[in-house]
Amino acid sequence: MAELHTAIQLEGIARTMRRETVELCYRSPAHKAHLGGCLSAIEILTALYTDVMNTGIGQTGEAWRRRDRFVLSKAHASLALYAALHQAGFLSDDEFALPVCGEDTLLFRQARRDLAHGMEISGGSLGMGMGYACGLALAQRRRGQDSRVFVLLGDGECNEGSVWESVAFAAYNRLTNLVAIVDANGLQLDGPIEKVLGGDNHAERWTSFGFDAIEAEGNDAAAVRDALLAARDSDSPRPRVVIARTAKGRGVSFAENHVEWHDNSLTDDLYRQAITELSDAAFETRGGDER
Amino acid sequence: MSRSSYVDAREAMRLCSLPSNQALGETLTSLADEDEDLTVVVSDYGRRLFLDGLVERHPEGFVQVGIAEQDQVSIGAALALEGFPVFAPCYASFVASRSFDQIRVNLGMMGAPLVLVGLSARYDSADLGASHCATEDVALMRSVPTATVITPADNAELASAIRWLAAHPRPAYVRITGSTTETCLHASGCDVSAGGVTQLREGSDVALVACGQLAAAALEAADILETTDVSASVTEMAIVSPLRENELLHAIRGKRLVVTVEEHGVVGGLGSAVAEVLSARDDVPPLLALGTPRSYLDGGDVRQALLTNDGLDPWGIASHILERLERSKKR
Numbered sequence: 225m226a227e228l229h230t231a232i233q234l235e236g237i238a239r240t241m242r243r244e245t246v247e248l249c250y251r252s253p254a255h256k257a258h259l260g261g262c263l264s265a266i267e268i269l270t271a272l273y274t275d276v277m278n279t280g281i282g283q284t285g286e287a288w289r290r291r292d293r294f295v296l297s298k299a300h301a302s303l304a305l306y307a308a309l310h311q312a313g314f315l316s317d318d319e320f321a322l323p324v325c326g327e328d329t330l331l332f333r334q335a336r337r338d339l340a341h342g343m344e345i346s347g348g349s350l351g352m353g354m355g356y357a358c359g360l361a362l363a364q365r366r367r368g369q370d371s372r373v374f375v376l377l378g379d380g381e382c383n384e385g386s387v388w389e390s391v392a393f394a395a396y397n398r399l400t401n402l403v404a405i406v407d408a409n410g411l412q413l414d415g416p417i418e419k420v421l422g423g424d425n426h427a428e429r430w431t432s433f434g435f436d437a438i439e440a441e442g443n444d445a446a447a448v449r450d451a452l453l454a455a456r457d458s459d460s461p462r463p464r465v466v467i468a469r470t471a472k473g474r475g476v477s478f479a480e481n482h483v484e485w486h487d488n489s490l491t492d493d494l495y496r497q498a499i500t501e502l503s504d505a506a507f508e509t510r511g512g513d514e515r
Numbered sequence: 516m517s518r519s520s521y522v523d524a525r526e527a528m529r530l531c532s533l534p535s536n537q538a539l540g541e542t543l544t545s546l547a548d549e550d551e552d553l554t555v556v557v558s559d560y561g562r563r564l565f566l567d568g569l570v571e572r573h574p575e576g577f578v579q580v581g582i583a584e585q586d587q588v589s590i591g592a593a594l595a596l597e598g599f600p601v602f603a604p605c606y607a608s609f610v611a612s613r614s615f616d617q618i619r620v621n622l623g624m625m626g627a628p629l630v631l632v633g634l635s636a637r638y639d640s641a642d643l644g645a646s647h648c649a650t651e652d653v654a655l656m657r658s659v660p661t662a663t664v665i666t667p668a669d670n671a672e673l674a675s676a677i678r679w680l681a682a683h684p685r686p687a688y689v690r691i692t693g694s695t696t697e698t699c700l701h702a703s704g705c706d707v708s709a710g711g712v713t714q715l716r717e718g719s720d721v722a723l724v725a726c727g728q729l730a731a732a733a734l735e736a737a738d739i740l741e742t743t744d745v746s747a748s749v750t751e752m753a754i755v756s757p758l759r760e761n762e763l764l765h766a767i768r769g770k771r772l773v774v775t776v777e778e779h780g781v782v783g784g785l786g787s788a789v790a791e792v793l794s795a796r797d798d799v800p801p802l803l804a805l806g807t808p809r810s811y812l813d814g815g816d817v818r819q820a821l822l823t824n825d826g827l828d829p830w831g832i833a834s835h836i837l838e839r840l841e842r843s844k845k846r
Contacts, residue, residue, distance in 0.1 A: 359593020
């Protein structure tokens with residue numbers, strides 16, 4: 225079994241992914257992107273694609289079929305997913321340099337199903353990924369495969385009733401090969417979630433449906449990695465959810481916890497400022513501690 | 516899958532003597548007996564589908580999601596994209612409308628080869644009121660470009676369609692317009708894989724094009740028209756989308772009038788599909804589209820009474836046609 229990454233290593237990878245995500249956001253048409261929800265999810269994706277998932281990269285045949293699967297239900301974080309897929313080897317440097325949107329590209333503001341490049345669903349319509357993940361988990365069980373299925377939801381997305389149909393199904397059917405993750409960044413388009421429909425009591429809700437809930441500091445890469453491993457390897461008869469407490473827009477000062485960066489356009493100046501803040505040099509200057 | 520989509524005469528007669536739900540359940544169970552991967556995903560409407568054998572012998576092939584049609588489509592789609600042949604039966608009034616977003620994303624954008632089966636479409640459950648009458652299910656499913664929409668005229672055609680789709684999975688919607696029927700328009704056998712077009716009757720003046728159980732009423736209407744010296748052909752088209760254009764144009768060639776008949780609203784169903792073909796051409800007859808009225812059922816009633824009220828029983832269909840022919844003469 226491969227050794228786990230150190231906290232420093234994970235933070236370095238996360239920083240690179242954060243930078244690459246900002247670059248993709250700037251490369252989007254009119255420089256417009258869901259920057260906030262992309263940046264909050266970085267450490268979750270870092271952990272999944274380094275130490276948690278058997279991604280199947282480079283495998284074929286049976287080994288490929290036995291890979292773990294990831295469903296990005298909050299598909300507006302797709303630009304962050306592309307950064308993770310680039311790190312994991314699913315997107316080559318050339319593919320990662322393609323335009324965002326348009327013809328002849330693999331990259332879109334909301335990912336399209338492309339299994340070879342590690343994208344399970346065509347996302348964009350919230351509330352469906354959890355159900356799809358349940359179907360995937362059932363399929364793995366029927367095939368006798370020990371593949372795990374990971375699904376990432378937004379906290380605003382949990383307003384959707386369809387999410388809870390699937391949560392009930394997963395719990396009732398004891399889909400223990402399924403790990404759900406909530407990117408609990410506390411903000412949705414119209415404002416803080418407690419001012420829209422409430423629901424910040426994620427652990428209470430999920431456990432009442434029959435899941436085990438593990439809370440984690442979602443922007444602490446090692447902490448969320450450890451929580452995901454605990455969820456993955458638990459021998460509980462209940463499926464698990466990791467409630468990752470994150471900050472929307474994390475790592476970029478003008479975006480962090482600002483509701484208007486749910487989606488917005490990066491000016492040239494803001495782009496340069498973001499890249500500067502995320503540079504290794506700036507990190508060193510801050511004393512080498514992301515926390 | 517070894518079982519072909521051909522339903523022979525003996526099987527056709529047997530299937531047509533059963534309630535549609537039983538014909539469906541037995542067909543799915545037989546398919547599961549041949550293929551362990553065959554899967555049925557239900558949303559709390561499984562007990563009445565005669566699936567006991569499937570549940571008993573292939574428990575993993577029966578997936579219950581509860582009263583949660585959106586989840587039914589998401590889960591069914593994932594299983595289908597993972598290579599399982601999947602059927603998802605549900606009331607027609609709920610399956611297309613309740614989970615249409617999941618349908619357009621999974622079956623449309625991702626091409627999930629999931630087969631939705633709409634039970635008890637339009638007036639079959641009309642005693643339960645408008646909520647249980649599907650008026651727009653065909654219209655919705657036709658708008659999904661990847662979806663094959665099939666409205667079998669009898670249980671033989673239903674079984675053939677199910678077997679065809681199990682062997683050749685694709686995004687699809689199969690609509691059943693009756694829970695009991697003694698209609699058998701394919702007594703000599705049928706095979707939907709050949710295109711689902713059945714020429715029930717030849718004629719020279721009017722071309723009746725029908726789908727679903729009302730094809731039988733269209734046939735009787737043609738007999739009534741004969742007594743008034745109007746010669747009508749009757750063509751049953753089970754596959755409403757994609758519509759078989761060549762067969763349609765062949766059926767209507769040289770006729771004074773084309774009449775579509777369906778147990779569905781005229782907006783978006785067979786009538787619209789035919790209108791779309793005709794509107795692109797100059798050399799075609801005018802169209803009379805007969806279907807259920809553009810309104811929701813007020814209250815509730817039994818199917819036959821409602822069909823008669825809508826002019827969709829044989830006498831009603833014949834009257835509509837004669838009235839239209841009369842109007843054309845006056846111009």
